[in-house]
Amino acid sequence: xxxxxxxxxxxxxxxxxxxxxxxxxxxxxxxxxxxxxxxxxxxxxxxxxxxxxxxxxxxxxxxxxxxxxxxxxxxxxxxxxxxxxxxxxxxxxxxxxxxxxxxxxxxxxxxxxxxxxxxxxxxxxxxxxxxxxxxxxxxxxxxxxxxxxxxxxxxxxxxxxxxxxxxxxxxxxxxxxxxxxxxxxxxxxxxxxxxxxxxxxxxxxxxxxxxxxxx
Amino acid sequence: xxxxxxxxxxxxxxxxxxxxxxxxxxxxxxxxxxxxxxxxxxxxxxxxxxxxxxxxxxxxxxxxxxxxxxxxxxxxxxxxxxxxxxxxxxxxxxxxxxxxxxxxxxxxxxxxxxxxxxxxxxxxxxxxxxxxxxxxxxxxxxxxxxxxxxxxxxxxxxxxxxxxxxxxxxxxxxxxxxxxxxxxxxxxxxxxxxxxxxxxxxxxxxxxxxxxxxxxxxxxxxxxxxxxxxxxxxxxxxxxxxxxxxxxx
Numbered sequence: 429x430x431x432x433x434x435x436x437x438x439x440x441x442x443x444x445x446x447x448x449x450x451x452x453x454x455x456x457x458x459x460x461x462x463x464x465x466x467x468x469x470x471x472x473x474x475x476x477x478x479x480x481x482x483x484x485x486x487x488x489x490x491x492x493x494x495x496x497x498x499x500x501x502x503x504x505x506x507x508x509x510x511x512x513x514x515x516x517x518x519x520x521x522x523x524x525x526x527x528x529x530x531x532x533x534x535x536x537x538x539x540x541x542x543x544x545x546x547x548x549x550x551x552x553x554x555x556x557x558x559x560x561x562x563x564x565x566x567x568x569x570x571x572x573x574x575x576x577x578x579x580x581x582x583x584x585x586x587x588x589x590x591x592x593x594x595x596x597x598x599x600x601x602x603x604x605x606x607x608x609x610x611x612x613x614x615x616x617x618x619x620x621x622x623x624x625x626x627x628x629x630x631x632x633x634x635x636x637x638x639x640x641x642x643x
Numbered sequence: 644x645x646x647x648x649x650x651x652x653x654x655x656x657x658x659x660x661x662x663x664x665x666x667x668x669x670x671x672x673x674x675x676x677x678x679x680x681x682x683x684x685x686x687x688x689x690x691x692x693x694x695x696x697x698x699x700x701x702x703x704x705x706x707x708x709x710x711x712x713x714x715x716x717x718x719x720x721x722x723x724x725x726x727x728x729x730x731x732x733x734x735x736x737x738x739x740x741x742x743x744x745x746x747x748x749x750x751x752x753x754x755x756x757x758x759x760x761x762x763x764x765x766x767x768x769x770x771x772x773x774x775x776x777x778x779x780x781x782x783x784x785x786x787x788x789x790x791x792x793x794x795x796x797x798x799x800x801x802x803x804x805x806x807x808x809x810x811x812x813x814x815x816x817x818x819x820x821x822x823x824x825x826x827x828x829x830x831x832x833x834x835x836x837x838x839x840x841x842x843x844x845x846x847x848x849x850x851x852x853x854x855x856x857x858x859x860x861x862x863x864x865x866x867x868x869x870x871x872x873x874x875x876x877x878x879x880x881x882x883x884x885x886x887x888x889x890x891x892x
Contacts, residue, residue, distance in 0.1 A: 478760060478794060492752045494759055501752040516735035517720050523728045532709070 433458035434486040436472050438465055440627045440635065442584040443495040444483040449580050450499045452621035454506040496526055499580055512577050525563060525570065526581035532556050534584055537600060541589075544640065545598030553600050557609060560585075564608040568615055579616055585609075586616040587626055595636030651739050663688035664716040666702060668695050670866055670874030672823040673726040674713040678864045679819045680730045683741040727758050730819065744816050750802060754809070757798055758820045765791045766824065769831060769839070773879060788839055795821065796845040803847075807854045814860060822855045826871040834875065 435451070435458050437444030451458055463472055463482050475484045475491035484493045485501070492498050503511040513519050533556040540546070540553035560582070564570065570578035585601065590613065593599055603610045616622055636642075665681065665688050667674030681688055693702055693712050705714050705722035715723045715732070723729050734743040745751050765788070772784040802809050802817065809817035828839045842849040855861055866874075 478756075487749070490749050492749065492756070494756050497752050497755045497759065500755065501748055504748040504751065516732055517717070517723075519735065520723045520728050520732040521721065523731070524723065524725055527725060527728070528709075 431456070432486070432488050434461055435459070436461045436463055436469075436475065436484040436486070437482045438463050440632065441482060442588050445583050445622075445625045446495045446580050447483045447485060447498045447502070448625040449575075449583065449621050450502040450511055452624065453509045453511060453575075454502060455508060456502070456506060496530070496577075496581060499577060503577075509574070510576075511580065513571075522570075522577045525560075525578045528556075528559065529578070529581045529585070533560065533582075537585070537589060540600050541592050541596060541598075541640070544596055545600075550598070550600055554605060557585075557601060557606055561606045561609050564612055566608070569612065575616065575619060575621070579612075582616075583622070586613040586622075588632065591629060591632035592636045592640070595633050595642055596640050597642070647739065662716070662718050664691060665689070666691045666693050666705070666714040666716070667712045668693045670870050670877075671712060672827060673711075675823040675864055675866065676726040676819050677713045677715065677729050677733075679814075679823060679860070680733045680743060682860055682864050683743065683814060683819075684733050684737045685740060686733065686737070727755075727762065727820065730816065734816075741813065742815075743810070743819065745802075745810070753798070753802065754816045757795070757817055760791075761820055761824075769827070770878070772835070773831075773875075785837060789844070792839055792841070792845050792848065796848045799847050799851055803851070808851065814855070814858065818851075818855055822852075822861065823865070825852050825856060826865055826868075827875070828852075830871050830875050 433451070433456055435444070435447060437447070437460060439462060448460075461469075461471075463469060465482070468480055472482065472484060473480050475486065476482075476493040479493065481493070483495055483498060484491050485498045486492075487501075487505070492501050499511060513522055533553075536549075536553040536556045540549040543549040563578075567573075569575045570582070589601055593601070601609060601613070617626065663681070663686055665674070665677055667677070667690060669692070678690075691701070693699060695712070698710060702710060702712065702714065705716070706724045709724060711724065713724065713726055713729060715729045717723070717732075717736075723732060730743060745754055768784050768787050768791070772781060772788065775781055775784070798817075799809060804811060806812050808814050809821070814822075825840075832838045838844075840848050840852055856865075
């Protein structure tokens, strides 16, 4: 029996994107259901009653939510290109960095953007980004030669951050402070499995201009 | 059966030969979670007490970004932090000794989802409830916490499949993740006068709490009532942080 895979998402969400990248890496065919976030469908509320948020993956009628939980589920169920390292310790390290990106890095970056580049907020965001800069260790990706869970977790930083920076007219992830991360962003967005999931940059920038009151 | 037993014994002996150390602080439910997992896996380890009011060089160098306990050191590998990540690591290095995560991928995903919910929403709500002085916010948080308990009750019914624990017949991931907060929940009720887990509202969860609390493995890792009370008082600012708290037996 063929797998039935549906993804409830929103085009332009970096969290939905994480799941799409994982599905693409495994070569899984799926149906994408676009949610109107101002008028959430009854299905979405039923499948994610706790948060009522996208993304929600439906696999043979079973819902799974929380983007990184979904990514790990995809790696668990479908063989093929590995998303998490196989070694237990390497896996723990990857999970740690994914959590660090969500818990520390992205919130600090949001604060810097929300403050329209206030010095202290930018400095704090850059402090967190420095940990990631160091963790790249001269590799093309956090996963080495290929993308892994950590790269996928950092999707927002690779593409959305640049769009927001342009919209506001500030720079947080600067090339001089973060040469490796800057190169990583370029490499990551050019991966075939990632490219297809991204919305056009002009749409992203326009969205952020409106969001940050710069339109 | 004989082969599986041999395999388990080899895994346990490997874990014992490799040095395992846990950096923790008294009263932290996150540290207790790891102690619980180590106990279930029969792993010998050295416990290093951390004074969070006066962070050690060891903590600052092993967990520089976060500076939090627990931190697990295993032989010469890079230190690991975050209780949920550490538990999954222990489960992966000794998969045949008291498996902790469910074997089914969708149950595994559901367990991880709930663990994430506990750590990012449920516990912060409880902490905020303790510390906020705004009565309107307190009412809102109380509502969220009660709704959360109802959701956990449903999840328990689904995952336990009629058995005593989230993990079924044996203690599993969510039993550890949620169970290590039962001491907090008890004192929450005593201090604030509302039961997070209520016998009428959450009958299955209330029964689960009793089963878990009286289990032999739990009793050896959960801190005493006095330690829980001291930890609460410290959080509420009644006492300064106490670096010399006795380590529970």
